[in-house]
Amino acid sequence: MLVRLVKMHFNASFIAEFKTVFKAVQPKIASFKGCTSVQLLQDHTHPEIFFTISHWQDEEHLNAYRNSELFKTTWAIVKPNFKIKAEAWSLLDT
Numbered sequence: 001m002l003v004r005l006v007k008m009h010f011n012a013s014f015i016a017e018f019k020t021v022f023k024a025v026q027p028k029i030a031s032f033k034g035c036t037s038v039q040l041l042q043d044h045t046h047p048e049i050f051f052t053i054s055h056w057q058d059e060e061h062l063n064a065y066r067n068s069e070l071f072k073t074t075w076a077i078v079k080p081n082f083k084i085k086a087e088a089w090s091l092l093d094t
Contacts, residue, residue, distance in 0.1 A: 001036075001093035002056045006086055009049050014081035018050065025074050029054065032070070034061020048083065059090065 010018055022040050029038045034057040043049035056062040065071055079086075 003091040004054045006052045006088045008086045009083045011083050032065050
């Protein structure tokens, strides 16, 4: 099992739109082959910071998603609204 943790720091003006975008794509990500779950968390004291946590069967499935049209389309909307570059980690569930 591979856990993907992504930290995103947005411009304040994009927060509401990001929540709407994520709500629309979350079921599609969750149903992507090899994904067992995906969730969005918002920092308690810094509301412009979000984390996504997704669980994947393996790196091959994660990479298939990262190369998909769904990811590319979503990332094209999200990426220009980062306050700072996103950080991501792939972690083993031990």
